[in-house]
Amino acid sequence: MPHRSMWYPMSGIVVAEWHLTHDETDHVLRSGLELTPQEQNMLNHLRHPLRRRQWLAARRITYTILNLPPIRYSPNGTPTTENRYVSIAHSGTNIVVATAPFVVGIDIERITPRILHIASRFVHPSERALLWDSIAYPEVMTLLWSFKEAAYKATGGTAPHFQTQIRLRKWSPPNAEVSVQVDNRKRILHGKGVVMGSIVQTILWSTVETTSTG
Secondary structure: OOEEEEEOOOOOOEEEEEEOOOOOOHHHHHOOOOOOHHHHHHHHOOOOHHHHHHHHHHHHHHHHHOOOOOOEEOOOOOEEEOOEEEEEEEEOOEEEEEEEOOEEEEEEEEOOHHHHHOHHHOOOHHHHHHHHHHHHOHHHHHHHHHHHHHHHHHOOOOOOOHHHHEEEEEEEOOEEEEEEEEOOEEEEEEEEEEEEOOEEEEEEEEOOOOEEOO
């Protein structure tokens, strides 16, 4: 049986999770699922079998578990639906979908030592001072990367420079505060990050508008 669960990180946010099993094939996941023309076009362009299953499982979460209206996509691929924000993430057979009436971003990543070799590309000096010796641990660096991925999604892909535009400001596990700088506008996101065996999962949200910094 597939593993499915729901949790509520704060009032207004719902997160649904799905763990794919071997018997959940492309055909099984697609059966009975009503897709918009835009979604069908997206599915047609997916060739890798696991990627298609991840994509279909995310839509089953969205439509059969969360019961959301059809998803629309911005030009940069950001999903939204009527009166709700939506964020989707997957890693291997793990798929998560978050929805809220305010901006939300979710991410899931597999922990790997390789993250330590690319840390210089996304870790800001202020974050090194914040995290101190813990930057030597793959799970901590994976959490930091995941927070930045979640922030990128929550702000609609407007901050592609993870090292300079997205910064971890506060970290008191599992709670975090992240700032996202785009031009002269800053948004503060709050959220949580947890290590679950070989993966990390993060979620960030903001109930207020951006503020001017200059």
